[in-house]
Every structure is written in C-alpha cells, then in structure tokens.
Amino acid sequence: MHIQDGVLSPVVCAATGAIALGAVSYSVRRLKQSVGDRTIPLTGMMAALVFAGQMVNFPIGAPVSGHLLGGVLAATVVGPWAGCVAMTLVLFVQWALFSDGGLFSLGANVLHMAVIGSWGGHAVRLFVQCFIGDSRKGIVIGSVIAAWVSVMAAATLLCLEFRLSWSPSEIDVSKFFTLMVSFHSLIGLGEALITGVAISFVINQRPELIEWRAEGRQPPDGPRNSQEVRRLTPASSPNIDRVNPVNTTTVAITRTLAAGLIIALAIAAFLSPFASSSADGLEAALGQLGISEFNLTGRVPGMLKDYDKVPVPIAAWQTLAVSIAGIGGTLAVFVLAWLLGRAMPAATQALNSEAAGE
Amino acid sequence: MTEAKISSESSTVRVERLSFRYPGGPDVLTDISFTIAPGEIIGLVGPSGAGKSTLLQHLNGLLPSQLPNEVGHVSNVSHVVIDNLPVARQTIAEVRRRVGFLFQDPDDQLFCPTVFEDVAFGPLNLGLSEDEARQRVRDSLTSVGLAGYEPRSTLRLSLGERKRVCLAGVFACQPSVLALDEPFSSLDPRARRTLIGILKKFPGSQIIATHDLDVVVDLCHRVLLLDAGQLRAAGPTADILGNAALMERHGLEVPWRLRREN
Amino acid sequence: MCHRWPPLAKLLSAIAMILAATCVPVAHPLIGIVTCGIFFAHTLARIPLAYVARRLLFFWPPLFLMAISLPLSQAGQKGWLLFVTIVVRGTLSFSTALWLVNVMPFDQLLATLRRLRIPDVLLAILSLMYRFLFVLWDELDRMRTARAARLFRKPSLWATWRSAAHLVGRLLIRALDRADRIHGAMLARGWDGRSRWIEQPREDRP
Numbered sequence: 098m099h100i101q102d103g104v105l106s107p108v109v110c111a112a113t114g115a116i117a118l119g120a121v122s123y124s125v126r127r128l129k130q131s132v133g134d135r136t137i138p139l140t141g142m143m144a145a146l147v148f149a150g151q152m153v154n155f156p157i158g159a160p161v162s163g164h165l166l167g168g169v170l171a172a173t174v175v176g177p178w179a180g181c182v183a184m185t186l187v188l189f190v191q192w193a194l195f196s197d198g199g200l201f202s203l204g205a206n207v208l209h210m211a212v213i214g215s216w217g218g219h220a221v222r223l224f225v226q227c228f229i230g231d232s233r234k235g236i237v238i239g240s241v242i243a244a245w246v247s248v249m250a251a252a253t254l255l256c257l258e259f260r261l262s263w264s265p266s267e268i269d270v271s272k273f274f275t276l277m278v279s280f281h282s283l284i285g286l287g288e289a290l291i292t293g294v295a296i297s298f299v300i301n302q303r304p305e306l307i308e309w310r311a312e313g314r315q316p317p318d319g320p321r322n323s324q325e326v327r328r329l330t331p332a333s334s335p336n337i338d339r340v341n342p343v344n345t346t347t348v349a350i351t352r353t354l355a356a357g358l359i360i361a362l363a364i365a366a367f368l369s370p371f372a373s374s375s376a377d378g379l380e381a382a383l384g385q386l387g388i389s390e391f392n393l394t395g396r397v398p399g400m401l402k403d404y405d406k407v408p409v410p411i412a413a414w415q416t417l418a419v420s421i422a423g424i425g426g427t428l429a430v431f432v433l434a435w436l437l438g439r440a441m442p443a444a445t446q447a448l449n450s451e452a453a454g455e
Numbered sequence: 456m457t458e459a460k461i462s463s464e465s466s467t468v469r470v471e472r473l474s475f476r477y478p479g480g481p482d483v484l485t486d487i488s489f490t491i492a493p494g495e496i497i498g499l500v501g502p503s504g505a506g507k508s509t510l511l512q513h514l515n516g517l518l519p520s521q522l523p524n525e526v527g528h529v530s531n532v533s534h535v536v537i538d539n540l541p542v543a544r545q546t547i548a549e550v551r552r553r554v555g556f557l558f559q560d561p562d563d564q565l566f567c568p569t570v571f572e573d574v575a576f577g578p579l580n581l582g583l584s585e586d587e588a589r590q591r592v593r594d595s596l597t598s599v600g601l602a603g604y605e606p607r608s609t610l611r612l613s614l615g616e617r618k619r620v621c622l623a624g625v626f627a628c629q630p631s632v633l634a635l636d637e638p639f640s641s642l643d644p645r646a647r648r649t650l651i652g653i654l655k656k657f658p659g660s661q662i663i664a665t666h667d668l669d670v671v672v673d674l675c676h677r678v679l680l681l682d683a684g685q686l687r688a689a690g691p692t693a694d695i696l697g698n699a700a701l702m703e704r705h706g707l708e709v710p711w712r713l714r715r716e717n
Numbered sequence: 718m719c720h721r722w723p724p725l726a727k728l729l730s731a732i733a734m735i736l737a738a739t740c741v742p743v744a745h746p747l748i749g750i751v752t753c754g755i756f757f758a759h760t761l762a763r764i765p766l767a768y769v770a771r772r773l774l775f776f777w778p779p780l781f782l783m784a785i786s787l788p789l790s791q792a793g794q795k796g797w798l799l800f801v802t803i804v805v806r807g808t809l810s811f812s813t814a815l816w817l818v819n820v821m822p823f824d825q826l827l828a829t830l831r832r833l834r835i836p837d838v839l840l841a842i843l844s845l846m847y848r849f850l851f852v853l854w855d856e857l858d859r860m861r862t863a864r865a866a867r868l869f870r871k872p873s874l875w876a877t878w879r880s881a882a883h884l885v886g887r888l889l890i891r892a893l894d895r896a897d898r899i900h901g902a903m904l905a906r907g908w909d910g911r912s913r914w915i916e917q918p919r920e921d922r923p
Binding site for chain 1: 732779784787789799802806807810815817823826841847848854856857874879882883884886896897899903910
C-alpha cells in the first residue's frame, strides 16, 4: 500500500500533504484535549502495536504474503483521533527507519492509511452499527466492513491522485482504475479478515478493552475474571470518555457523515468507470476551478506525441471488471462479516481454552 | 563510589483499616492496618494474588478510587497517611514525591528512549531547573552504580541494569519512602546482590513485596504476611518467617537461613 | 563525514536530493547528475554499496508490482516509459532516504523534530512508540516461537490466518495492559500530562 516517491507528481504530493497535515493537526488537537490521562501512553502503545502487527505475515500463495494495515483496528480500540495519530506515526517511523514509503508521498500515505483508515473506518463502523446495534457482534461486523471499505476508498483516491499526477495523454486512468480496484478488493478482503478476527479475539477475551471505547457506553457492571478486574478500576472510566467522546450529538453527526461517505464511496466505486471514459469532463471541471496546473506537472516531455490514440480492446471490459471486483468484494465482505458475527458466541469457549494454552 | 544524596528524609507510613475492592468485584484488601517507622524496612510476603501489589499501589495513590471526586469509589478516604499527610486528591503530588514506587517490570517504568531522559523525567515534573535536574540525574545514577550511563539507550541494558536505572529514576525524586514490587524477580545472583546493597544504603523507610524470603531475612526489620487480602501476621522477621506452621498455612516456606539456625 | 554534519543540514540535503530526483524528467541528462550526487553522498558517508544493493532487492518487488500496472493498462511504449520513470524516481529517492537513515540516528531525528516545533503531544507519543516498538517485537517473537514449537504439521491456510490474527489480537491485549502500567509509572513520578524536555548529553556513534 505504501506509495513511493516518484509515483505522484510534486504538486499532488503537496496537495495531499496539505490535506493530511490538516487532518492530523485536527486529530492532534482533539487528542490534546485529553492530555493528562492515559491517552499518550495508550496512543504510543497502539502505534507500536500496529507497527509490530504489520510484521505478522499472512501467507497468500507461496512467495506472496499480506499484512495488516491497521487503521480500522486502531480506530476501533483507541478512537478515530488517537488512531489517526498512531497510524501517522507508524508511517513516519516506517519511512525514517526503513525508508518504507516516500518522504514527499508521506502526505498521500497518511491520507490513505491514517485518515481514511481511522476517520473513515470509524465513521463506516458507526454507520453499520446503526443497523446492527452496538452489540459485540455489531462492532465486529462493523469493523470488518469498515476495513474493506477503507481499503477500497484508499485505492479510489489513489487513482484520482494518479489521474491528477499524469496528463491524460500519458495515461488512461479508467484502465488503471480497473486494475487497482480489482487488486485492492482482494487486499481489502485480507485486511477485513485480519481486522475482524483480531477484534473478535480481543472482544471475546477482554470485551471491556473495546466495548466502552467503541460505543461510549458505561463499563459493564461486574468484572468477569481477575484480569478484567484491573481494567475496571474507576481510574480508567472517566478518562475513556475523553479519549473518544461519543455522546448523542456526535453520534448523530458521525452517522450523517458516515451516510455521506458511503454514498460517495458507492459513487466512486460504481460510477467512476463510466465517468472516467469521458476524462475531459473532469479536466474541464478542474480547469474551471483554476487548478489546471495539475495537468502540466509531472509530464514526461517529448516522445509521446504519437501515442495519443490508444486502441481499447474491449470497451465494456473495464466497466465490467470494476463492477465485478466491487460487487464481488462487497458480497465477500458481507458474508465474512456475517460469518464472524455468527461464530462469535460459540467461539468464546474455544478461544479461551486456546489462549490458556499458548 | 561517592555517596550521593538520594533521600532528603525518612517518613512514617500509617495505614488504618484499609479495605478495597474493584467495583462489582470481591474484596481485594480487607481491614488492613500497620505502621512503618522512619528508616524501617518492611517485608510484605504472601502467596500470589494475596493483594500485595494492590496494597503497595495504595501507598502511592495509584488506585485513585481512594481519592475523593472519583466515580464509583468503594473504600473511604485517607486510610493511608504519609507523615500526617493523608493520601487524597489535594495531596497526591506531594505523596507521589515522598513515596517512590518501583514496578515489577522495568520495561513499564523505563518509557523514555535514553537513560538520561528517563531519570530526568521525575525531577523535571517536580519543576526543578535544568541544572538541578542534571545534578539529580548524576547523583542518582552514581548511587545505583551506573555513573556515566546517561546517553545509553534504555533498549540496550541488561535486566539488572534496567532495574537499577528504574531505581535511579525513583531516587531522583528524593523519596522518603520506597515501595518496591517484586524487585528481585528474575535477577541473577550478582544483580540481586547489587540491588540489595543499594537498598541497604537507602536511608528512608522501605516496604518490599517479594517472594524472595532469603532477601527478606537479610534486609527487613519486620514482616507483614498478607493472604487473601487480609493481614494474617505481623512482627519481627525471624518470628514470622521462622514459624513453620504459620508459613505452611499460607503456602509459604521457611527460608533456608532460618532453618539452619533452628 | 556526513555523520558529523548538523542534523538540520542532513535533513535539508536529503529533501533537496529527493526533490531533484522526483522533479527532473527521466529522459533529461540532469538525471545523471542527480544520480551521481546521490552516489557521491553514499560514498562520503561510507555506506557499503552491497548494503544498498541488498536493501534495493527488498524495495524493488513492491515498486515493480505497482509500476507494472501501467504498461499492463496502457498500450505500447507510453506505459513502459511511465514504468521506467516511476522505477527510476523511486529508486533514487529510496537511496536518498537510505542515506538519511544511515547518517541520522532516530533519536537525532527526534531531537531535530523537537527543535522544529512539532507539537509536544506528537513527540511524546512518538518517543513512547519508538521505545516500545522493540519490546513488542520481542514479545511477538516469543509468541511466534511458542507457536512454532507446538506446530507439528503444516496447518491449513485458514488456520494460519486465524492464528496469525489471534497473534495480533493477543499482542494488542498485552500492549493495552502495558499502556495502563506505563501510565501508572508516569503518574508515580509526578507526571501531569505536560512533557518537559531538556537537552541531553549525546553519545557519539560512528
């Protein structure tokens, strides 16, 4: 998922950087309001955890393996603001320690994985929970769907950034989009699966770690085992509310936001293949907004003049492929979410015994 | 090694009829009373899960349920008094300065990237000036025998060194009471002996929760025996730890050194 | 000798080199000069070429995967030119970043950021994260070893996935518990939520 330097044009890097900076600054400001309690150690540990969690390999085929991205996981456990900050720091440290991802494209990476992952993921999960309810099942199903949607949203955004980075004579975005969406609907499936299993594991073992944060609900009445006792000290409960202040007003706003986001995503995922075949429309719109410079930057000079007309093998194929990837992915995620949600009560016993052994 | 100043005074600790339970849970501590005189070293022994850590955390106000203004608190206020200073919300800063707390896992306590930053954390939070803070870091590292460790990364230290850096961080606040939670667990004999030497030089009062009864014999003036949240016995070290029947009853063993004396 | 430059100079020169690498068109002769510059910087810092090559071996596959989607989706030479552009620019900026990582230890970067007035909250979280990253890694390693020690036959793909996700979950639980204990340890030494820093003596590392 990491975008390297050189993939996006400097102007797009600057623009995404500015947006990411704004979003992260806002998250930091929200986080600052809660300084003095557990937020700082909690966020630091969450960032370290996502970093370490990305080291766990999930084999796909013989040489290929995937890993967790973690935005939705972080947002579910520590809330969207702390989650966004934690993910941003993970991306920064990955660049600073391993040169993973670029410096100029850090803004784009933060936007894709930290902002969309945490803010967007949080909004989607709350939205899903509107329908399923705030039960443990609701949290698991919500985060599974949120994980998949956040990866797809990031992929869509990447295509848009790509489109703005290279001039239309150089690149046919709709095909690129086809490829990216098909590819990412699989990555998203992996992310959804990992996030879902990890969260349902935690929620079975130590529900109080996630539940009150996730819902802003009061902690459950009595501790269930000795380990929980420690977590249920009153020391923590007032602080939790400040970590992730969810009262009725904010929930209502988040729900509205979430609905908007879902609609936008649906449009992006299913309508853009049709829209981008007339790329001029987008270009004209950008020109009207006075940002036609986008098309001038990052252009590879010369040599390309003769390749204006690219024959399209099957005109309908791109649209079809995107729709298949989108619909297939969505269905798979829903089935996955449903299965995980269904398996939850039954899995508790098995998980407990396994945890005792390992 | 030069003797550095690591404690300003020694304090009395008074615990009166302290009970505690987590909301909705069973009692963790029931009706506990004892006093630690200035300069006294107390051993806190008992089987795992007896409530030793919980008791120690009360001395430092780390379980804010005992403080007023906290929701859902179960036990009452001011059951712990440090030098006439009841542990309460208003006094918590001063209480935490006087009572130094050593956690069981040094990784939990060493949260800064370098030794210097970690030891300086306490003094800076006390509002000391930069020069004073530097002086405190130097002194307390010297007193644990780690002078010159300031620029070292906290990641590249042995367990014994990490424990001693933690102790230096505690000493840097110049506490008059030390509360130590399992300070000797998983230390090798040499690191254990070094730590005992450091604790013996500390002039303030100490309360040490440990399973290492040989150290208790060596170090402690008195012993408190805690089981299932209740204070079962208290008295001079040899009387308690040498009482085979009592020790047996609470799942403990008479340490070797006392057996040989019999 | 780059190691002894002032930290800000290292950071700025790295930014300048990456900027040059990403802005100069690939077909332009200037790109050769940029490449030479980056190579020269590596030589100055005495970074072994074999090390750079080894890191590039890990860096290239994902970049190729990303870039290959261009020739696949764009017909003819156009796609391939974009492919080359992205690979060249990516490789150059990666090498520059590698240089920075080698001449600038992380705590120096942290100190530089502190001087650049990055919010204290962010820096406090960052240094905590850096500190506990390795603790969590060790924990993860131990858990993986424990799992492998009891794995007698090759598990199915689903079982591998499930146990890997459980590994993440278990690590998460431990991390959150540790966050609580760290919070206690911070409070015990008089923390009130404000970060206070003073310059520390620095160990000179080669």
